[in-house]
Amino acid sequence: MSKSSEKSNKKKKRRSVVESLDEIVRWWKKEPKKYIESALYIKTKDKKIIQLKFNTAQNLIYERIRKVKAEGRPIRIIILKARQEGVSTFCEAMIFEDTVSNSNVNSLIVAHEPESTEGIFQMSKLYYDMLSDLMKPIRRYDNKKQMVFENPDEKTRTSDPGLRSKIVIATAGKIKVGRGLTLQNFHGSEVAFWKNANDLMLSVMQAIPDNPNTMVFLESTANGFGGDGEYFYNIVQNALAGKNDFELIFLPWHLMLEYSREFTDGQEKKEFEKTLDDYEKDIQKEFNLTLEQLRWRRWAIKNKCDGNIEKFKQEYPITIEEAFIASANTVIPKQYIEDQRKFIRKPIDKLDDILIFEKPRADHFYSLGGDPSEGVGLDDSSFTVIDKMTGREVGFYIGQIQPDQFAQKMVKAAKHFNNSLIVPEVNGHGLAVLNELQRTDYPNIFRRREYDRTTKRWTRKLGWKTSKITKPIMVDEFMAGLREEDIGMSSAVTVNQMLTFVHTDESGRHGMGAESGQKDDALISAMLAWQGLKELPSEMPLQSRRSGYKKIY
Numbered sequence: 001m002s003k004s005s006e007k008s009n010k011k012k013k014r015r016s017v018v019e020s021l022d023e024i025v026r027w028w029k030k031e032p033k034k035y036i037e038s039a040l041y042i043k044t045k046d047k048k049i050i051q052l053k054f055n056t057a058q059n060l061i062y063e064r065i066r067k068v069k070a071e072g073r074p075i076r077i078i079i080l081k082a083r084q085e086g087v088s089t090f091c092e093a094m095i096f097e098d099t100v101s102n103s104n105v106n107s108l109i110v111a112h113e114p115e116s117t118e119g120i121f122q123m124s125k126l127y128y129d130m131l132s133d134l135m136k137p138i139r140r141y142d143n144k145k146q147m148v149f150e151n152p153d154e155k156t157r158t159s160d161p162g163l164r165s166k167i168v169i170a171t172a173g174k175i176k177v178g179r180g181l182t183l184q185n186f187h188g189s190e191v192a193f194w195k196n197a198n199d200l201m202l203s204v205m206q207a208i209p210d211n212p213n214t215m216v217f218l219e220s221t222a223n224g225f226g227g228d229g230e231y232f233y234n235i236v237q238n239a240l241a242g243k244n245d246f247e248l249i250f251l252p253w254h255l256m257l258e259y260s261r262e263f264t265d266g267q268e269k270k271e272f273e274k275t276l277d278d279y280e281k282d283i284q285k286e287f288n289l290t291l292e293q294l295r296w297r298r299w300a301i302k303n304k305c306d307g308n309i310e311k312f313k314q315e316y317p318i319t320i321e322e323a324f325i326a327s328a329n330t331v332i333p334k335q336y337i338e339d340q341r342k343f344i345r346k347p348i349d350k351l352d353d354i355l356i357f358e359k360p361r362a363d364h365f366y367s368l369g370g371d372p373s374e375g376v377g378l379d380d381s382s383f384t385v386i387d388k389m390t391g392r393e394v395g396f397y398i399g400q401i402q403p404d405q406f407a408q409k410m411v412k413a414a415k416h417f418n419n420s421l422i423v424p425e426v427n428g429h430g431l432a433v434l435n436e437l438q439r440t441d442y443p444n445i446f447r448r449r450e451y452d453r454t455t456k457r458w459t460r461k462l463g464w465k466t467s468k469i470t471k472p473i474m475v476d477e478f479m480a481g482l483r484e485e486d487i488g489m490s491s492a493v494t495v496n497q498m499l500t501f502v503h504t505d506e507s508g509r510h511g512m513g514a515e516s517g518q519k520d521d522a523l524i525s526a527m528l529a530w531q532g533l534k535e536l537p538s539e540m541p542l543q544s545r546r547s548g549y550k551k552i553y
Contacts, residue, residue, distance in 0.1 A: 032094060032097045035101070036052055037051065037052060037054065039130075039131060039132070040093055040130070040131075041126060042089060042123070042126065043126060049130070052089070054090070055256070055257075056256060057255050058086050058089075060249065060251070061077065061087070061249055064077065064249055065077065065094070069212070073245070074210050074211060074212055074213075074215075074245075076216045076244075077216065077246065078236060078246045079218070079219035079251065080219075080220065080221075080222060080248070080320060082221070082253040082256075082317060083315045083316060084256075085255070088219065091187045091219060092127070092187065093123075093127065094215065095167065096127045096167065099163075099166070099167050099185065100137050100165065103163045104164050105166075106166060107184065108186050108204070109169045110170050110175060110187070110189065110204075111171060111172065111190065112172050112191075112193040113190075120169065120187075120189060121144070125142070125147070128142075137162060138150070138152065139152070140152040141166075145169060145170070146166055146168045148166040149165045150164050172194035172195065172196060172200060177200065177203035183204070183208045183214075184208070184209075184213065184214050184215070185214065185215045185216075188201070188217065188218045188220075189219060191218050191219070192221065192222055192223035193220070193228055193229070194231070197230075197232065201231065204216075218232070218235065221314070221327070222314065222326070222327040224324065224327045224329060226514070226516045226518040227516050227517075230517040236248060250320050252316075252317060252319070254289055254318065260293050260295075260296050261292055261299055262292055263291070272294075273291055276294065280294055280297075283318055310334060311326075325338070328500065329502045329515075330499060330502060331475060331501050331503055331512050332479055332482065336483055337482075337495060340482065341495060343393075343489055344489070344490060344495060345357060345490050347396075351412065352409075352412070354395060354412070354413050354416075355396045355491070356395055357392070357393060357395065358392065360394070360417045360418050364387055364389045365388035365418065365420075365536040366395075367386050367532030368383055368384070368385045368410060368413060368414050368421065368532070369386075369524075369525045369528025369530070369532060370382075370383040370422060370423065370424045370525055370528065371521045371524040371525040372403055372406055372424070372433045373400065373401075373406075373521065379521055380399060380400055380519060380521045380522075381397075381398070381400065381401050382396075382397060382522045382524075383395075383396070383397050383413065383525045384491070384494065384522065384526040384528075384529045386487070386529040386530060386532075386533060388536045390488070391486045391488055393489045393526065394490070395417060396490065396494070397409060398521060403432035404432065404433075406433055408440070410433075410437070411442050414444065419444050421445075421446055421535060422442065422444060423446040423464050423528040424437060424445070425463065425464050425524070426463030427466050430463060445462050446463060446464060447461060447463075448460070448462075448463065448464055448465060450465075466510065467510065468510045471510040471511070474531055477530065477531070478526070487526075491522060494522040494523055494526050497514070497519060497521075497523040498523055500514055500515040500519075501520050
């Protein structure tokens with residue numbers, strides 16, 4: 001064979017290899033899963049290096065991505081997860097595949113703490129290290145912060161630049177996304193634990209064009225409703241309500257096939273079934289759980305969560321609601337809050353914009369607790385009416401309103417409910433509310449007992465004053481009523497505010513209050529109403545039943 005024909009054959013072979021590779025790349029672009037499962041490797045929990053094969057949770061996310069792609073939309077995914085479901089591994093694999101397969105791709109990964117940042121970046125480094133030489137793009141930088149897929153040789157970089165793509169890793173709180181930066185891919189890990197989630201995500205979303213070939217993954221376990229967890233909670237709720245274009249994927253613990261423990265024999269299985277409690281029976285029926293899964297659940301509570309069921313629900317939730325409730329640092333025990341949900345009901349009528357849940361009964365006393373706002377545009381003003389004889393909430397109002405108008409609205413509701421005892425909080429703007437109540441000559445206003453240091457005598461003063469002494473009393477007595485189910489709240493707003501009423505060191509909150517970004521106006525008004533009930537007789541005098549506008553307190 002001549003040298004010219006030999007060279008020709010080599011060129012043909014090279015061309016054939018290139019064409020084959022191009023065909024493979026086109027195939028992978030249509031189905032990145034094929035690339036990931038054939039080319040990428042992971043380190044297992046038992047320290048083995050194996051090929052990455054999608055588990056149940058990862059397949060579920062992938063199928064949702066395929067659906068979004070088919071519709072020609074940008075990939076925007078929120079993942080509310082349980083522990084150890086391989087979500088971070090999946091997001092890293094998808095972003096790695098896109099970054100090393102295409103030119104001019106900028107990918108940013110942000111985790112909540114340095115240890116997690118390092119761990120996630122090690123995934124991508126292992127992905128690269130285990131690629132075959134034929135598949136490895138040339139790399140210019142590889143350090144703790146980034147991998148840059150570019151020709152490291154300055155002399156040949158112009159003619160052979162490489163991909164000019166990169167993956168950058170950072171820790172939330174230690175990164176700023178500049179206005180001139182453009183990103184194609186973003187992975188936010190444990191977003192609910194970021195200190196600056198609102199500001200950081202605002203910058204990130206401006207840096208990502210709304211093109212179909214861009215990806216944003218926001219994944220996290222839940223971290224309550226407010227504080228650091230507020231952004232993630234809000235974006236999840238907005239996705240549920242269709243207020244943004246993110247696809248929400250919830251991954252409950254029972255999706256993972258490995259979260260199951262076999263029985264030694266059929267007898268052990270039968271004995272176990274006899275011990276199921278009501279909650280276990282409910283979730284078994286609702287989610288079609290096997291006894292093996294429930295056995296794993298008990299084992300995990302004991303061995304992974306120190307025997308704490310609430311910790312298990314936080315780390316391994318079975319519903320979206322349970323995920324956030326279990327992770328909230330509430331003052332009121334979560335079980336008391338859940339027990340209140342059975343009392344929530346729709347109003348039967350309205351008195352202007354005051355919700356009425358029951359008609360007033362002539363032989364019942366009522367207490368109306370009022371929490372005025374700290375000023376229009378800042379907080380809501382709210383009041384709650386509770387029936388002395390039943391403990392049920394019968395009237396409710398919440399809204400932004402001037403102090404004098406709020407007082408007038410309270411009087412209107414109080415007259416409707418048999419001249420209720422009004423318990424107004426008189427801190428701050430509450431004094432303006434009290435002044436208007438006095439101007440109306442409404443007779444039934446709560447009087448607190450207070451010691452006068454000048455006269456050295458106990459006196460009665462109008463209104464409830466919240467202090468570091470009275471607030472714990474108010475909260476504790478309300479919780480006692482919840483525990484015994486002497487209280488039944490009709491308003492979902494009030495019950496939901498219980499979930500964000502937390503211990504706090506914030507000045508002026510007396511150790512307890514709404515979590516950052518949340519409100520407690522409705523809840524405080526219910527607590528005030530509950531305090532008022534103690535001052536009312538247990539039975540309405542006959543003459544008061546027949547009279548109209550009359551002082552009963």
